[in-house]
Amino acid sequence: MSMIAAFYSGKSILITGATGFMGKVLMEKLFRTSPDLKVIYILVRPKAGQTTQQRVFQILNSKLFEKVKEICPNVHEKIRAIYADLNQNDFAISKEDMQELLSCTNIVFHCAATVRFDDHLRHAVQLNVTATQQLLIMASQMPKLEAFIHISTAFSNCNLTHIDEVIYPCPVEPKKIIDSMEWLDDAIIDEITPKLIGDRPNTYTYTKALGEMVVQQESRNLNIAIIRPSIVGATWQEPFPGWVDNLNGPSGLIIAAGKGFLRSIRGAPMAVADLIPVDTVVNLTLAVGWYTAVHRPKSTLIYHCTSGNLNPCNWGKMGFQVLATFEKVPFERAFRRPNADFTANTITSQYWNAVSHRAPAIIYDFYLRLTGRKPRMTKIMNRLLKTVSMIEYFVNRSWEWSTYNTEMLMSELSPEDQRVFNFDVRQLNWLEYIENYVLGIKKYLLKEDMAGIPEAKQHLKRLRNIHYLFNTALFLIAWRLLIARSQMARNVWFFIVSFCYKFLSYFRASSTLKV
Ligand SMILES: CCCCCCCCCCCCCCCCCCCCCCCCCCCC(=O)SCCNC(=O)CCNC(=O)[C@H](O)C(C)(C)COP(=O)(O)OP(=O)(O)OC[C@H]1O[C@@H](n2cnc3c(N)ncnc32)[C@H](O)[C@@H]1OP(=O)(O)O
Numbered sequence: 001m002s003m004i005a006a007f008y009s010g011k012s013i014l015i016t017g018a019t020g021f022m023g024k025v026l027m028e029k030l031f032r033t034s035p036d037l038k039v040i041y042i043l044v045r046p047k048a049g050q051t052t053q054q055r056v057f058q059i060l061n062s063k064l065f066e067k068v069k070e071i072c073p074n075v076h077e078k079i080r081a082i083y084a085d086l087n088q089n090d091f092a093i094s095k096e097d098m099q100e101l102l103s104c105t106n107i108v109f110h111c112a113a114t115v116r117f118d119d120h121l122r123h124a125v126q127l128n129v130t131a132t133q134q135l136l137i138m139a140s141q142m143p144k145l146e147a148f149i150h151i152s153t154a155f156s157n158c159n160l161t162h163i164d165e166v167i168y169p170c171p172v173e174p175k176k177i178i179d180s181m182e183w184l185d186d187a188i189i190d191e192i193t194p195k196l197i198g199d200r201p202n203t204y205t206y207t208k209a210l211g212e213m214v215v216q217q218e219s220r221n222l223n224i225a226i227i228r229p230s231i232v233g234a235t236w237q238e239p240f241p242g243w244v245d246n247l248n249g250p251s252g253l254i255i256a257a258g259k260g261f262l263r264s265i266r267g268a269p270m271a272v273a274d275l276i277p278v279d280t281v282v283n284l285t286l287a288v289g290w291y292t293a294v295h296r297p298k299s300t301l302i303y304h305c306t307s308g309n310l311n312p313c314n315w316g317k318m319g320f321q322v323l324a325t326f327e328k329v330p331f332e333r334a335f336r337r338p339n340a341d342f343t344a345n346t347i348t349s350q351y352w353n354a355v356s357h358r359a360p361a362i363i364y365d366f367y368l369r370l371t372g373r374k375p376r377m378t379k380i381m382n383r384l385l386k387t388v389s390m391i392e393y394f395v396n397r398s399w400e401w402s403t404y405n406t407e408m409l410m411s412e413l414s415p416e417d418q419r420v421f422n423f424d425v426r427q428l429n430w431l432e433y434i435e436n437y438v439l440g441i442k443k444y445l446l447k448e449d450m451a452g453i454p455e456a457k458q459h460l461k462r463l464r465n466i467h468y469l470f471n472t473a474l475f476l477i478a479w480r481l482l483i484a485r486s487q488m489a490r491n492v493w494f495f496i497v498s499f500c501y502k503f504l505s506y507f508r509a510s511s512t513l514k515v
């Protein structure tokens, strides 16, 4: 019997960010392994015209929850969706709901965050710092609380190259930042943002670092742990391989490469691609919840959930396998044949951006205009280039994260728990994982049917022929222009033509002699 699964039985668990990528996998695993848990409270806001109940209904009826519904048929009754907006005071939770949360919650998993790299500092602080502070204040009023697990990111200290499982202080105190966001206007915040984030690349990593400081400062006598995952990718094994439902991390770029939009990215092929499957993160999170509640460590422990030091894979290997998978299972209706590569520096990157990204987009938009349709490719390309520019920081560097606490926890688990809550990334076969990831993107994100693969392959052949035709035409035009202007080019041309003529004549003569 799994001790961790047994621990969650009968518990009331509060999850923030349950509608997000990681939150859904966390809920799924909890229901599948501990169907006897009492209730999962989730803080949800209405979104995209859907009420909180409709959102929960949609999640429970998704493919991700198919197994859960077999194991825990009354799962609908065990989820309590509480209307909440983490941007508001007291999260806009009603008095009755707040009372229930405070009096019943045993474990808190705080996953909610804004993960946008370019978020305005005010908003990023509100969600990643102030909301964390408020949740901790709530937690301190929960008499039955056994553990509070905060999800941060391994990149919260990406300004360092070696990162230990400790909290690194930021120069300005989070409380001062929170206060100043209340009275500074947007223009001033914009002006001071680069100074505040310093050598971090964006507001996301900066506010996640502030969030960790808040956790440390507000911990009081709570049992707290922090988990720092690196780049979270599709599921490795559970509930099935390759599940992914958003464009964050590499997923959006894999689509862009598979559809032929992304042809080059400035990156270091030998840099470590510190990807970590979402089910691995969730398994560690649940193990940490158990360990923190049962063993009550004296201080707040931080767990790195990374792959680089235990089972490294680099961007070159990853990109190569992504491209190899496109050969077997191409995406439908590609714009161009998938053929992306890493470039080494800014100059070559700008060259390829002009030649391989902007120029084809302009030509295609010209074609759309000619055929009476609305041009759209330049807009798509500009968006893609913006995304790429934000991600480049992470594909040009390698980091070393120590994993003492994570390895210590692994050794504390029983063999059964090590199997059911496996977070040993050394067992991960990267090539298999990446292939399943690409397949998962095709199935669950793009919702493409496997039956369409022959047609997708046929489409790629047509694109290849168009490509050859276009290049030949381009070459002939360029050559014709050159001949018209340069005596030297004319001489070369006549030399080649006469050489070919002599060559052919020789063969014709020798074949006549043989007869
Ligand atoms: C030697 C070997 C040779 C072989 C070579 C082969 C090489 C070839 C390469 C092949 C394939 C590629 C393989 C992988 C490449 C490298 C990937 C690197 C990924 C690295 C990620 C590192 C992140 C690490 C950070 C830390 C991790 C975390 O903690 S948090 C999680 C990460 N967070 C994010 O990823 C959020 C990123 N997103 C944003 O910040 C914003 O969305 C944005 C700034 C990107 C865009 O903002 P904007 O306001 O313009 O747009 P938005 O309103 O958000 O969306 C508009 C439309 O764009 C779509 N969208 C959104 N995000 C993405 C995305 N990431 N990619 C693509 N498209 C995206 C969105 O859906 C909207 O579409 P519509 O709804 O249709 O309008």
Ligand SMILES: NC(=O)C1=CN([C@@H]2O[C@H](COP(=O)(O)OP(=O)(O)OC[C@H]3O[C@@H](n4cnc5c(N)ncnc54)[C@H](OP(=O)(O)O)[C@@H]3O)[C@@H](O)[C@H]2O)C=CC1
Residues within 6 Å of the ligand: 016, 017, 018, 019, 020, 021, 022, 023, 043, 044, 045, 047, 084, 085, 086, 087, 110, 111, 112, 113, 114, 115, 127, 151, 152, 153, 154, 208, 228, 229, 230, 231, 232, 233, 246, 248, 249
């Ligand atoms: N994905 C990754 O690569 C990594 C993620 N992390 C961390 O993991 C955690 C989860 O990330 P992930 O699941 O990928 O992120 P998602 O963007 O998929 O999910 C974010 C969640 O936060 C919720 N949320 C955001 N704003 C509010 C709000 N105002 N009120 C209520 N809820 C809100 C979202 O709700 P809604 O659906 O309503 O928008 C959603 O449920 C985050 O803390 C992130 O920093 C760490 C490392 C890597």
